[in-house]
Amino acid sequence: MIIRVLGVCIVAIVVFGCQKKQEVDLIVFNAQVITLDDNAPEAQAFAVDQGKLLYAGSDEQVFDRYESKKNLDAQTKVIMPGIIDAHAHFYQLGLGLQEVDLRGTTSKEEVIKRISDFVPYQNAEFIVARGWDQNDWIDQSYPTKEDLDAVFPEVPVALQRVDGHALWVNSKALSMAGINRSGPVPGGMIMGDAGGNPTGILVDAPCDRVLELVPEPTIEISTQALISAEQYCFSMGLTGVHDAGLRRPVIELIDRLQEAGAFKMKIEAMVANIEPDVSYYLDKGPLVKHRLRVGAIKVYADGALGSRGAALREPYSDAPEHFGAIITPMDELEALADRALKAGFQVNTHAIGDSANVSVLRVYQEALATHIRAQDENVRWRIEHAQVVPPDYFEAFSKNIIPSVQPTHATSDMYWVEERLGEGRMKGAYAYNSLLAKAGILALGTDFPVEYVNPMLTLSSAVYRRDTAGYPESGFYPDQGITREQALKGMTLWAAYANFSENQRGSLQSGKDADFILLDRNPLTCPLEELSEIKVLKTYIDGESVYDSERPFGL
Structure with a gap:
């Protein structure tokens, strides 16, 4: 009986000890892994194959099961799921990366200077940019079309507020869009002066009347x-x-x-x-x-x-x-x-x-x-x-x-x-x-x-x-x-x-x-x-x- 049990143990050791490890595309090890898995919130290593995570555990556990020609030593750095x-x-970000960024400006004058200094706009048929916020300015009143007209009298200008829900435009853009009176409109507002003339600020729905004129x-x-x-x-x-x-x-x-x-x-x-x-x-x-x-x-x-x-x-x-x-x-x-x-x-x-x-x-x-x-x-x-x-x-x-x-x-x-x-x-x-x-x-x-x-x-x-x-x-x-x-x-x-x-x-x-x-x-x-x-x-x-x-x- 003792000999038989010993023989079974020897066979088990040979079978499992010599078991071939699975070849995978990538092993990540020596890391502090935040898994965000409630059942196993931490790990030290994991194996990846065909784009999927196969197994996460300690370095020893992962290397006991898997081998790879590509190993990433995280050098104890923190790893977490992709955000x-x-x-x-996303698409608007990409378009914006090709325009001047108006975030962080502290005055309408700074906005206009950024636009004027941006070389790609110098021959533009329509100037579009985004990011101004009058709440961040020293003078928090809204800018006007006249501010833009003084520098851009001929080319239409449409500058989106940082939230994308308001436009600051010049007279050329207003004229092209056929906007000549102020007041509330369905879904938004055309801001105006005491005489009912548009001041150059459009809120929400009327913005589309200008933006639809911008070349695709x-x-x-x-x-x-x-x-x-x-x-x-x-x-x-x-x-x-x-x-x-x-x-x-x-x-x-x-x-x-x-x-x-x-x-x-x-x-x-x-x-x-x-x-x-x-x-x-x-x-x-x-x-x-x-x-x-x-x-x-x-x-x-x-x-x-x-x-x-x-x-x-x-x-x-x-x-x-x-x-x-x-x-x-x-x-x-x-x-x-x-x-x-x-x-x-x-x-x-x-x-x-x-x-x-x-x-x-x-x-x-x-x-x-x-x-x-x-x-x-x-x-x-x-x-x-x-x-x-x-x-x-x-x-x-x-x-x-x-x-x-x-x-x-x-x-x-x-x-x-x-x-x-x-x-x-x-x-x-x-x-x-x-x-x-x-x-x-x-x-x-x-x-x-x-x-x-x-x-x-x-x-x-x-x-x-x-x-x-x-x-x-x-x-x-x-x-x-x-x-x-x-x-x-x-x-x-x-x-x-x-x-x-x-x-x-x-x-x-x-x-x-x-x-x-x-x-x-x-x-x-x-x-x-x-x-x-x-x-x-x-x-x-x-x-x-x-x-x-x-x-x-x-x-």
Whole structure:
């Protein structure tokens, strides 16, 4: 009996001790891995094959099972899942990289100087740029068309406010658009003087009358915009972006570039609520590919607080006669909601003011309560921004009505927003902790190029609730901050959930896409004031290196 048992043990040792290791494409080891997998939150190494993570564990466990001709020694650096920006304007970022950036200007004179000094504009047939914010200027009054006319009398000029919800234009642009009287219009405002003459500031809907005159980018310009945006986002650790509003030609260009292997960023393409694009995609049904998903319609319920276009239930505290404006009438949203449910599409609606949020929530609740499909399935509709929500409406949010928020809006707006909203409405403004408590999930994004691309600013703003200079010392409504782990999930796993891809990405688990980044410090343990300073060292998509800080883009 003893001899027989000993023989069995010897056989087992020979069989398992000599078992051939599995050959894989990549082994990453000697790392501090933040997996964001609740069942195994930490690891030291993992194996990747054919773009998928096979196994994560200790160095010893991984090397016992796998071997590879390509091994990455992380040198104890931190690794986490690739970041997914749940709300951004990726294509617009790329176009903007070919224009002058007006963010950070402190006066209208500085804006005009930047435009004048930008060489590509010197022979332009139409000057377009973005990023000014009068709230950041010493003189916070709106600029006028005369300011631009003095330097650009003949060429049309259209300068988008940082939020994209207002235009500063010159007389040439107004004339071309046929705008000659001021006043409220459906979905917006043409600002004017006492005599009813346009001053050169357009808010929301009338902006389209000017922008539709801007020559469409060529295929070459659009392609370069996508590639430029991709490279920039890779350097920031993004491996996925939900682009909040794209037209069909751009979506199809992304698809072609991806199929050709020339574009690797994973894109959730929300279809802009413009016909005939909406009908085209609703008729086809959701398109789901490995790196491209088209399964949501992006709607605008209102404008933005900075330009006083956000729709409020009571007047603006600093403009007592003004309420903002609803852009998409609720009966139109109701009709679209019914069509989207039948087609299997998400409805992702921009809502900033409390009137817009309440109106959209009511439409969503009615649609989801009465439609058979919504009762049987998880449709995951979203409210984009959810910026000012009456506290008694927090409970309307869930994993089926998802709050998609951008924490840097809080730390960008905090210098002036209390004056605009008043103390009472601030109880429901930028209330990320309260929204998370009710919904159980927060999809986090930046809204770039409205804000900067850097997702570490998102992390810092969500948790620390201060700007990069540490202001305010006590934090901006600090009780609405969330934990570091919650913020990281909002930038990865919950963002993936918000477009039905949580089984493919968002955490480093067996079978998921090998999308990951290396960081210079640990976001879970570094001092709070250092969160915004975290640097991305390397970015991988499907196990392939797409960015290395030591060799940026092959340079």
